[in-house]
Amino acid sequence: EVQLVESGGGLVKPGGSLRLSCAASGFGFTNAWMSWARRAPGKGLEWVGRINRGIDGATTVYHTPVKGRFSISRDDSKNTLYLEMNSLRTEDTAVYYCTTYSGEPYYYMAVWGEGTTVTVSS
Amino acid sequence: DIQMTQSPSSLSASLGDRVTITCRASQSISRSLNWYQQKPGKAPNLLIYGASNLHSGVPSRFSGSGSGTDFTLTIRSLQPEDLATYYCQQYYGDTLTFGGGTNLEIK
Numbered sequence: 001e002v003q004l005v006e007s008g009g010g011l012v013k014p015g016g017s018l019r020l021s022c023a024a025s026g027f028g029f030t031n032a033w034m035s036w037a038r039r040a041p042g043k044g045l046e047w048v049g050r051i052n053r054g055i056d057g058a059t060t061v062y063h064t065p066v067k068g069r070f071s072i073s074r075d076d077s078k079n080t081l082y083l084e085m086n087s088l089r090t091e092d093t094a095v096y097y098c099t100t101y102s103g104e105p106y107y108y109m110a111v112w113g114e115g116t117t118v119t120v121s122s
Numbered sequence: 123d124i125q126m127t128q129s130p131s132s133l134s135a136s137l138g139d140r141v142t143i144t145c146r147a148s149q150s151i152s153r154s155l156n157w158y159q160q161k162p163g164k165a166p167n168l169l170i171y172g173a174s175n176l177h178s179g180v181p182s183r184f185s186g187s188g189s190g191t192d193f194t195l196t197i198r199s200l201q202p203e204d205l206a207t208y209y210c211q212q213y214y215g216d217t218l219t220f221g222g223g224t225n226l227e228i229k
Contacts, residue, residue: 037166044223045158045166045209063217064123097165106172107213108156112165 002026002111004098009116016088020116022081022098027111029079030054033101035109036072036083038094038118046094048072048083050101065091088120124148124212128221136229141197143224145210150190154214157186157195160223161206169208170195202228 008020024032035050049062051072060072071084081098095117099109125148135141145155153173160166168177170186173193183198197204205228210221 039160044207045160045211045220047211047218047220050218061216063219102171106156106175107154107218108168108171108177108211109158109166110168110177112167114165 002100004100004111004113006096006098006113006116009096009118011119011121012088013122014088014090014120016120017084017086018088018118020083020085020096020098020118022083022113024079024081024098027100030076033103034072034074034081035099035101036081037097037099037109037112038092039097039115040091040094043094048096051081052103085118088118090120092118093120094118123217123219124151124215126210126212126219126221128208128210128224130224131222132225132227134227134229135200137200137202139200141200141204141226143195143208143226145188145193145195145221147191147193147212147214149214151212151214153189154212155186155188155193156211156213157184158209158211158220159204159206160209166209200228204228 003025005023036048069087073082095115097115098113100111127146155173157170158166174186207223
C-alpha cells in the first residue's frame with residue numbers, strides 16, 4: 001500500500017524553526033518527485049514546494065511566500081522527505097501535507113499523507 | 123504567480139443534481155489544470171488531471187473541461203459522499219497555485 005506519514009508538527013514561537021518529516025512506503029521513493037502543500041485554518045490549499053529525484057539533482061522549487069525561509073530535502077536511503085522551516089510567521093500556521101508529485105506532463109499530486117499540524121504563536 | 127479564481131465559493135445542491143464548479147486563470151494556462159476533492163478532516167484526493175482526464179478510481183460522474191483561462195468541474199448526479207471542498211490547481215508556471223476552493227453542501 002502506498003503510504004505517506006508526516007511527523008514533526010507542533011507549537012513554535014514566531015521567528016522559530018521546525019523540521020517536518022515524511023516517511024514514504026509502498027512505492028519507489030528514490031524515483032519519485034515529491035512536494036509539500038499546506039492548508040491554513042479557514043483557508044484553502046497552498047502549494048509549498050517540490051523536489052525532484054536525486055538523479056536529477058534533487059532540484060527544488062518553492063512558492064513565493066516561503067522562498068528563502070523553507071527548504072525541502074530528501075534522504076533516499078531512509079525513504080524520507082523533509083521540510084525545514086525557519087523564520088516562522090503566524091501565517092505559516094497550517095496543516096502540512098506531504099505528497100507525491102507526478103512531474104511532466106501533468107504535475108499533479110496523487111498521493112497525500114494525512115498531514116501534521118504546525119502552530120506558530122507566541 | 124498565476125492567480126486562480128473559483129466560483130462559487132460555496133454551493134448547496136440536492137442529491138441527484140448536476141453540479142458545476144468553475145475555475146478561471148489570470149492568464150492562459152492551456153490545459154494545465156488539475157482538480158482535487160477534500161472531504162472534512164481528510165487529505166485531498168486527485169479527481170481530474172490535464173483538465174479532463176479522470177484519475178484512476180474516481181467515479182465517472184465527475185468530469186472536467188476547458189482550456190485557456192476557463193475551466194469547469196461537473197458532477198453529473200450528486201451523491202451523499204460528494205460533500206467536500208473542491209479545488210482547482212494550475213501547473214502552467216514553475217510554481218503551482220490553487221483556487222480558493224468551492225465548499226459543496228448537500229441540501
